[in-house]
Amino acid sequence: MLDLKEQIIAQLNLQDIKPEDIGDDQPLFVEGLGLDSIDALELIVLLQQQYKIKLSNAEDGPKVFKTVRTMAEYITAHQAQNV
Amino acid sequence: MYIRATGNISPQKTFGHQPLVDAVAYTGNRLACIEPDYKEFIDPKLIRRMSRIIRMGVAAAMECLQEADIKVPDAIVTGTAYGCLEDTNSFLSKMVEFNEELLTPTAFIQSTHNTIGAQIGLMLQCNNYNNAFVHRGFSFESALLDGILLLKENDASNVLVGAIDEITNTSHTIINRLGLYKQGEVSNLDVYKTKTKGTIAGEGAAFFLLAAEPSATNYAKLDGLHTFYKPDNIAEVEKQIVSFLNRHSVSMNDIDLIFTGKNGDAVSDKIYDDLAETVFENKETVNYKHLCGEYPTAASFAMWLAAISIKTGQLPAIFDSASNKKINKVLIYNHYLSIHHSLTLLSAC
Structure with a gap:
């Protein structure tokens, strides 16, 4: 999850934020890290670029991008499917 | 304004x-x-x-x-x-x-x-x-x-x-x-x-x-702005400058200072050199592009310089000017690549 946090920081250019500042279960959007809809698009691109995972159903977005942990679980599940 | x-x-x-x-x-x-x-x-x-x-x-x-x-x-x-x-x-x-x-x-x-x-x-x-x-x-x-x-x-x-x-x-x-x-x-x-x-x-x-309205803290009054594109020759540039000043009922004698857009390019600076022998003769002219470099909107830097010069009544110390004459009226003449020419007239409030 540390790698994923680093990738999120780099992709979203989250200045002055370190991986340890982002809790595994901290909400990424609104009240948590304060991300918005443009960031959601950036995270979709991150999944495709880094993990070759395409978010096929847009309605899954809120669930997948809820926290770093939900993202990591989604990545793990889809990477297993791709093997 | x-x-x-x-x-x-x-x-x-x-x-x-x-x-x-x-x-x-x-x-x-x-x-x-x-x-x-x-x-x-x-x-x-x-x-x-x-x-x-x-x-x-x-x-x-x-x-x-x-x-x-x-x-x-x-x-x-x-x-x-x-x-x-x-x-x-x-x-x-x-x-x-x-x-x-x-x-x-x-x-x-x-x-x-x-x-x-x-x-x-x-x-x-x-x-x-x-x-x-x-x-x-x-x-x-x-x-x-x-x-x-x-x-x-x-x-x-x-x-x-x-x-x-x-x-x-x-x-x-x-x-x-x-x-x-x-x-x-x-x-x-x-x-x-x-x-x-x-x-x-x-x-x-x-x-x-x-x-639109004056206030005690204003820098300067913006009296006029004129642009002209690809003049045929230096005579047309001179004509544009004189006509611009005439339109604003200003003579060259009224101008205290001219900011010119000279940029060190031997080719395009010839226009400024020629003007220095005609319409700008005997006028105090100041170059500014050694400070900001050349770019298409560099005239904005000149307008900023003109505004602060008028507000204080003198050129900033960076120019090391010997003149003590209070600056009331400033003309800015700039051209970009000898294509886009602009004239801006500012005066004290």
């Missing part, structure tokens, strides 16, 4: 309304803006999406509005020739790198020429008139003209007008290849002595709060 406030980020120490005393020297054919700590002016959450030119533009605009003590202007008008080049470069590079797939949205969204005006509007929650002009060497002048018209037609009582252009590694390389910049060792402080082809690259973000 009046210039009530200014904000300027340039290759000199112009931000923060400090007196302009010592010129910052650069070696090489590229001058880069001296940037402030943006966190004082821009929410850190917003900064992360802003490229360098957007930060510069927004910070200069915020400084200008702070000085004017205006939270929301009646209009925001910007001029830029290059737009947000760094974002454009990033977006296009990723298109190539990822074979036109997996494009990140931020660089694309931020790459448009109206990004800075839009960002200022968003930050201020200003839904008023917001326009951006992209007319190469007339970009700043077009924005200024729009601001003037808004005030003259009573569509606004104050207008934030600004000019923004950046030089990036990619654009510098391309323009350098086109032969616009000097080659070899060159210092900006000696650029007028070189007598060789080419100039030095510059960039900047300058904003002005124009107001």
Whole structure:
């Protein structure tokens, strides 16, 4: 999850934020890290670029991008499917 | 109309309304803006999406509005020739790198020429008139003209007008290849002595709060603006200058100081040299592009210099002028690549 946090920081250019500042279960959007809809698009691109995972159903977005942990679980599940 | 406030980020120490005393020297054919700590002016959450030119533009605009003590202007008008080049470069590079797939949205969204005006509007929650002009060497002048018209037609009582252009590694390389910049060792402080082809690259973000009504804190009165395109010869340039002054009932004797856009290029500077022997003969002329470099909206730097010179009544110490005569009326004559020519007339309030 540390790698994923680093990738999120780099992709979203989250200045002055370190991986340890982002809790595994901290909400990424609104009240948590304060991300918005443009960031959601950036995270979709991150999944495709880094993990070759395409978010096929847009309605899954809120669930997948809820926290770093939900993202990591989604990545793990889809990477297993791709093997 | 009046210039009530200014904000300027340039290759000199112009931000923060400090007196302009010592010129910052650069070696090489590229001058880069001296940037402030943006966190004082821009929410850190917003900064992360802003490229360098957007930060510069927004910070200069915020400084200008702070000085004017205006939270929301009646209009925001910007001029830029290059737009947000760094974002454009990033977006296009990723298109190539990822074979036109997996494009990140931020660089694309931020790459448009109206990004800075839009960002200022968003930050201020200003839904008023917001326009951006992209007319190469007339970009700043077009924005200024729009601001003037808004005030003259009573569509606004104050207008934030600004000019923004950046030089990036990619654009510098391309323009350098086109032969616009000097080659070899060159210092900006000696650029007028070189007598060789080419100039030095510059960039900047300058904003002005124009107001219809006078106030005790105004910098200067903006009396006139005129642009002309590709004059046939020097005689036409002279005719344009004389006719511009006549239209404003001003003679050359009334002008205390002329800012000219000389940039060290032996070819295009000939126009200024010729004028020095005719219409500008015996007038105090001051060059400014050794301070900001050459870029399509450099006339905005000259207008900032003219405004502060009129406000204080004298040239900033950086020019080391021997004249003690109070500066009341200033003419700015600038041309970009001998194509886009502009005249601006300012006077004391």
